[in-house]
Amino acid sequence: MELQAVAGQLYIVNGQAQKSSNTPGLLAQSAPDKAARGRERDFLFVHLTLSGQPEETSVMAQDLLDTISSRFYEVSGSVTAALRKAITECNQLLLRYNLGSSELAREGALTCAVMRANELFLAQTGESFALLGHNFGIERFPPSRPNSITPLGRTAGLDIRYFHNWLQAGDSLLLADPRLSHIPTEAFNPVLVDSAVEDGLEELEDIVGQDSARVILVEFTDEAPGFLPDADRPAVASPSGQQLPPPTKPPVRESDSEVVAVGAATPTTQLPNIDVETVETTARKATSKAALGLSRFTGWLADLLGKVYPSDRQEESSTNWAIPTFIAIGIPIIVAIVVSGVYLQRGRVARFGELKNQATSTLVLAREASTPSKAEGYYRDTLSILSQAEELRPGNGDLASMRQEVFNGLDGLSGVARMAGNLIHQFDLESRLTSLTLGDGQNGDIYVLDGLNNRVYLVAAGEELENSESVNAEVILFEEQVVGNHIVGPIQDLMWRPSGNQVTRDGLAALDLRGALISFFPNFGDTRAVPLALSSDWVQPTAITSFNERLYILDPGAPAIWRYFAEGEGFTITEGQQAIEFVEDAELENVVDLAIYSEDGSVILLYGDGRLRRYVNGRLLWNEEVLGASGLEQPLIAPVAIKIVGQGLNSSIFVADPGTDRIVQFSLGGTFLAQYKATDFEG
Template sequence: MTIPLDSVVGELYLVGGVPQPDPPHLAVLTPPRRAARDRREDTLFIFLDLGPGTPPALLVEMIRRLASAYWRRAGSTTAALRHAIAQANAYLLEENLGLPPSTRRHGGITCAVLRGNSIFLAQSGPALALYARPGRVRRYEQGVPLPKPEGEVLFAPAPDSELALGMSRGVAVHLHHIAVQPGDLLLLTGPTWTSELPQGGLEDALTQGRAEAVVAHLSRLAGDASFSALVVEARLPVEVEEGGEVQEAISYAPPEVSAPLPAPEETGGEPSVRLPLPRSRVPSLPRLSWRVHLRRLADWGVLGLGLLADGMRTLVTRTLPEPEAVPARPPRRRSEAEGNVLLMAGVAIAIPILIALLVVALYIQRSQTAYFQGLLEEARREMEVASSLTSDPETAREHWQAALGFLEEARQARPNDETAQRLYNQAQTALDRMEGTVRVQPALLWDYGASRPYRLAVGPVQLFTLDPEAGEVVQHTLDATRANVVEKEAPVIAYRGQQVGEERMGALLDLVWMPAGGQRLQDALLILAERNRLLEYNPTWGLKRLALGQPPQPLVPRALGAFNGKLYILDGGSSQIWRYEPTAEGYGSPESYFVAPPPDLSQAVGMAIDGSIYVLLADGRIVKLFGGEPFPYQISGLEQPFVRPVAIALEGDKEEGAIYVADAGADRIVALSKQGAFIHQIRADGDAFAEITAMAVDGASRTLFLVARGRLFSFRLPPLPEG
């Protein structure tokens, strides 16, 4: 499970080149309080295009009904989008039926839902959306506008003879699934708004990088024309302190209206980039069935039920004896005949109820079956398109991802369906092959019960875990397979407040396994504590304190490293790496690793050493150092940039082997060559790689250990390519 993304939204609404406030035809909505459980993590974006001159009140009411239907609909995202668009279409059709043909409104709509790291895109009627990530822009377009001589704008049907919104009870909805990365851009607009823009103008605008820049560029591009668009930029979540101001995500919700809105005024303002509004609340409305043929099935079922109930009522009435008139007399005990009458009446009531339950059950079953089969059909269609795009791997990848989105919903609907699982495996295998993904099945070694920024160090047969928040280090003894822990209880070998010698230890900061080398004769675990204290743990001799020389200024330790008996401490405060030589008592005064002014290492999150030093920065860059100086190192072939790297480890000698980077933001481990070339990325099914906080590699057994969501896992590293 990856980190759910936030969005930054920019809106543009120009009439004759003049920005207008509160566009009634677009909306960005967050879930109301009483949203269905399946909708509570969604953000809904709507762009409605019914042509110029459409009454604002009509647009707002359509959006209100669509949003209400979407938030109340449980189940899959795609089913909720189909249902919501059908609701909006039904309202527009009803409005049109009461108007003269010359004043009826028709058009198209694009809805997008951001959920976690996915966007579900739904379009009906003439509609236009563009999706951009660095180096590529893709258009999602349905239908074309056709102006009539009297100025009314209608739309030509799409090639498959689909109709615009408001023309028929049946509505065709095109669905797409997009795997989102931070920095990706989604632009929603409509065909009637883009007729005056230069060709390729939308694509050029999306190269501006940020949502604010895209909106500004589109405003300049439109000039004196009328134009509107909604721009969504995916970004990592922004931490907002209580009482602080939001710096990133912005949102817009349409106002509720009970009367037609006034015509737009010329405000002379700027294109709007709005801060989040409170959660939108949409009044509840009756829901319209999302499939016309199922609604007809229900109608016929109800009709048949009514006829059957009438027939049963007549049959029972004719079967019962006629009532006889008798004079009034004192109450008497009920006769057997009267008891039979009550029994028959009960049967007459029960039979229609049972039939009604049977019809409802049949309706629900057929609805679920139609929904499930629809997901499989959508997935097969995407897979067929992806398989045919052998010369366009980027577009093929998007179709494979869309197929996986539909199949994931199908698996949720029917977890044990073999067809859905087979198609899912087929699509996943194809996508993994394209993305250089190797899937592993990690073994669960331990469950610490809480997700924290753990640290790991691995020895010949032991694994050590530091929990900085709990302030303790535990030891695990591994079996020969490295897939099991020997002890049932993990012994604590060091803890905050522990008396070691004549001093009580403070917070424990980091740890590293120090192999013997140079003047150091024994392997041991080194633990750095606050106030520049160093502890040594030997599984045979126990815990003791070592001397550690003081640097020129207080340390801000970001990572520890070990090589050939020497201890390295990366100091984030001074962007310095301090190198300590071993002595009889511990480690002497530090010396600077750098022979020249050091590079900026203030954002370092990890360090690994094999003779060269590799420093991982928070933005995903790797700084390679050799001989006290930076050494050229450029990552190549990595299609998806690092989202949130948290740890780095090495395997092999100085020139061969690989560098492993744990990317907590994308639930993966990326393998790079020592020269920076992408080798492959390692993923696991399920949530074994969700929220990785620590990683270590045992080169001797080629085993990788990691902590994710407070659980310790291990797996054997996949083979590296020869040469």
């Protein structure tokens, strides 16, 4: 049975309930006779608030309500499209009034709700306020105060917020003035949770107290009202928005509130209570008896056919009996399978509904949690429940929306900024990308090291990055390649080497574990190799960087950071300065990457266990404890790379941490600034 809506309105001024059947700015209406295609089953509820006193703006409010009603029921198509059209024209009408009138400009807040069968569509603009009560709790619309609010009638551009919910019998909807939004959501439990309209309106009077308010309270039910008007159909709001007089029975407090039923035509007789378990048992017995009767009939039919068409040969007799025998046995089995499937499917549907309701209630608790830690716990619980529900119904849109809201909530708690990425080039699955560096400039080329196949690729940049299909990866360096007198060996790391006093061209530098630095110059596409002294002392070099044209090689196996001074295109070693010295043990054996600040030569070390430290002249300036105190709530777990981006005081440290699927940004002073994740929530 489709749900019905029993709507009541309440108008209170300074604590006194008004005896009025036409409250300014409220509308509860069923579809008129000449509604557009698709609108016949839609029931519209509107709450409009205009600046100024309601009695001063009642005529204008009624004109706006008439505009919303007529436009909504004139537009075919989706509910959201019709709501958008109606709200837009309402805004244009109010805006024209404000621009053409010398009187005080009127601005407003608007909530429009549409019930179609078991669905509820909600659209809001301005500082509007609505609540939807379930048997497990209350949802607030909007869930939190928007960052920016554009009132109705101020500009031609509107920020319309859309919401969608599935309704169940017993749910209740409250459309109220924004002035009530300061009241805690829990205070409305007696109004919206397991409460009839009449009782809810009484509770609302107590909640409003000596304040003023205009509210619409709607109860969604699958039962026919006990008393209806004389006609065979429920009382329905008229197309103009004025509601019909309430029924005289059952008694309601005189004129304090008005209750009408809005829904499909319903008989006035009271249906008897039905024992669902008895009905199911009876249905199963009837099905089994029907199958048995069908089996007996099939056997009788087979016997009759055997007598009418006798056979002289045993083979023909066997053949003739095969089909009737199959029918006699197969049909009851098929019936049993179908009946069992129906009950199994019903169980899955019921379980899915339970999980969805549980996820919704937990999500409501997360929104209204008193502390961030409690909110995070509720969000995590919601994810677990959603995973169970998605196993029963994969690809469900409502579950996907809730999952999206959970991720947004978790991001808000942890200060995560989501970033969308574009595919530039897809490497083979047999590749393992171990190093990446960018050429000079904002749109510099991208150089990628495939450590598994020991190849270096050049990915052209520029405008082509917008179209992944046109970006090719060109191999510029590979193992056993002959470069001058050098044969390329295993390549460990890449860096961009800008031009300076010693080298006149910008280029890519690659560390060859055979004791050389290989340079690729993109301007002419030539490659050169220079030997590095003391390479026999290397144990396990892992990363390279540069400062003031010097080359630094991180060697956790030694453990040391080797220092090479530039001399032309090559490098030399200075006695006594072969490596960076630290005042205290820097535990270089645990370092996975390093960066050197170009302004003062300070060294930032990244450790595999999540530590991050900065050293100046060999002395520790700050460590991971300082980072934690600066706002880094979730520590680094398994970081792999570090990069300094920017110039001077605008420089920042960026750390790639696959262990937490994020990139974390710090200032050079050791302050946590931000963290970034991918928009697909997979890291």
